[in-house]
Amino acid sequence: MAEKPTKVIDARGSYCxxxxxxxxxxxxxxxxxxxxxxxxxxxxxxxxxxxxxxxSGNELVGIFDxxxxxxxxxxxxx
Amino acid sequence: MPEARKRALxxxxxxxxxxxxxxxxxxxxxxxxxxxxxxNSVNHYFKPDGVMIPFGFKNHKNxxxxxxxxxNHGVDYIHDTxxxxxxxxxxxxxxxxxEISYDYxxxxxxxxxxxxxxxxxxxxxxxxYSLEATLELRQKLAEFKGGKIVVxxxxxxxxxxxxxxxxxxxxxxxLRLKGLRQSTEIHYIxxxxxxxxxxxxxxxxEKLMEEKGIMVHKLxxxxxxxxxxxxxxxxEGEQVPYDLLILVPPHKGQKLxxxxxxxxxxxxxxxDRNHLNYRDYDNVFVVGDATNLPISKAGATAHFxxxxxxxxxxxxxxxxAFFESYxxxxxxxxxxxxQEAITLFFSxxxxxxxxxxxxxxxxxxxxxxxxxxxAMLRGIM
Numbered sequence: 001m002a003e004k005p006t007k008v009i010d011a012r013g014s015y016c017x018x019x020x021x022x023x024x025x026x027x028x029x030x031x032x033x034x035x036x037x038x039x040x041x042x043x044x045x046x047x048x049x050x051x052x053x054x055x056s057g058n059e060l061v062g063i064f065d066x067x068x069x070x071x072x073x074x075x076x077x078x
Numbered sequence: 079m080p081e082a083r084k085r086a087l088x089x090x091x092x093x094x095x096x097x098x099x100x101x102x103x104x105x106x107x108x109x110x111x112x113x114x115x116x117x118n119s120v121n122h123y124f125k126p127d128g129v130m131i132p133f134g135f136k137n138h139k140n141x142x143x144x145x146x147x148x149x150n151h152g153v154d155y156i157h158d159t160x161x162x163x164x165x166x167x168x169x170x171x172x173x174x175x176x177e178i179s180y181d182y183x184x185x186x187x188x189x190x191x192x193x194x195x196x197x198x199x200x201x202x203x204x205x206x207y208s209l210e211a212t213l214e215l216r217q218k219l220a221e222f223k224g225g226k227i228v229v230x231x232x233x234x235x236x237x238x239x240x241x242x243x244x245x246x247x248x249x250x251x252x253l254r255l256k257g258l259r260q261s262t263e264i265h266y267i268x269x270x271x272x273x274x275x276x277x278x279x280x281x282x283x284e285k286l287m288e289e290k291g292i293m294v295h296k297l298x299x300x301x302x303x304x305x306x307x308x309x310x311x312x313x314e315g316e317q318v319p320y321d322l323l324i325l326v327p328p329h330k331g332q333k334l335x336x337x338x339x340x341x342x343x344x345x346x347x348x349x350d351r352n353h354l355n356y357r358d359y360d361n362v363f364v365v366g367d368a369t370n371l372p373i374s375k376a377g378a379t380a381h382f383x384x385x386x387x388x389x390x391x392x393x394x395x396x397x398x399a400f401f402e403s404y405x406x407x408x409x410x411x412x413x414x415x416x417q418e419a420i421t422l423f424f425s426x427x428x429x430x431x432x433x434x435x436x437x438x439x440x441x442x443x444x445x446x447x448x449x450x451x452x453a454m455l456r457g458i459m
Contacts, residue, residue: 014372015372016275017234017269017275018372020270021233021234024269024299024313027313044277047271048270048271051271051297052270052297055271055314056297056313056314056315057314057315
């Protein structure tokens with residue numbers, strides 16, 4: 001991953017729609033250019049979060065498998 | 079020598095606090111356990127009727143009872159406001175009452191509407207989550223002559239997650255009965271990429287919305303509203319104009335919980351999902367909408383949680399072992415329009431199945447205030 005996250009949200013153990021709502025909250029509080037990372041164990045979020053990132057016109061940096069969880073990284077572009 | 083009588087203190091006189099107190103009274107011997115409830119409401123409103131009353135499908139007079147009349151014999155109700163909680167010294171303070179000590183405390187303080195989080199909300203939006211707002215909305219709908227109605231929720235979480243879609247289906251039915259459906263567009267907004275949190279229920283509901291000509295806006299997270307131009311804007315960049323806006327307000331947990339250090343800024347308390355106790359305190363429990371559990375904030379949830387917790391405390395008081403755990407069980411009946419409804423059963427590990435709707439489920443919903451006040455709230459079911 002090229003860019004270091006400005007904010008990391010550890011939403012492991014939280015169920016849908018918790019991780020996505022945490023991501024949206026961080027997005028609202030952040031500024032353009034911020035890189036936000038979410039750790040999650042919820043499978044539904046793997047689909048929901050990228051859909052929201054695209055719809056909201058932001059950039060999906062990537063989805064990364066980690067040990068026992070995954071990480072979704074977005075860049076705030078608007 | 080007999081053991082000293084234990085003291086249970088329940089904070090909150092809404093659905094969760096009342097059910098908890100009455101159930102606990104049924105499960106315990108008054109000589110072994112004193113039960114006090116402290117709360118500051120005057121009336122107890124059955125909120126699920128908010129999807130009936132605005133349309134005249136039910137009379138609101140059957141949906142309200144005086145709070146103090148709802149506690150069983152042997153429950154000591156204190157009408158007061160809690161101002162601080164001291165878990166280390168097992169006591170709380172309340173305005174007129176002063177200090178109250180306990181052996182067990184159950185926090186059932188619910189959550190609140192945080193309309194301050196959405197500027198313009200109070201001037202522009204209507205809702206059906208309190209009796210006062212519901213009656214105002216009934217009047218507004220009676221005056222409505224056609225146009226664009228937007229229905230949705232300002233954020234997640236909210237109490238009773240299915241209520242926005244239930245309300246939308248009832249609205250569709252009401253407008254058809256009044257001959258206004260052809261001249262009205264109904265727009266349903268939802269924060270996720272579906273129309274309800276639970277995917278399989280969402281598919282069922284979305285198909286019905288399509289059949290009824292309800293226009294759906296998914297991934298619509300409310301960012302702002304403009305009462306002058308009557309426009310609702312989303313974080314995702316979408317704008318929806320409206321003639322009538324029916325928006326469930328943003329919610330937060332009680333400020334007292336944040337101020338007391340029991341919760342973060344959201345106000346919702348982090349509890350053990352299987353045992354309902356707060357952190358490692360074995361005498362501090364939380365039930366109902368006050369928790370941050372990943373299940374519906376609803377009276378139905380409080381009902382199932384209270385069944386578990388009343389049994390647990392009763393076993394402890396009487397010296398019996400208790401090995402059960404709460405698995406997130408909830409059951410609720412939700413309206414799907416045209417006098418039809420579906421009943422959903424689910425838990426932490428089992429998502430609900432929405433297979434069919436029926437008139438008998440609608441009847442169950444229509445009569446639920448009677449069942450609630452006469453049996454569920456009284457702790458006898």
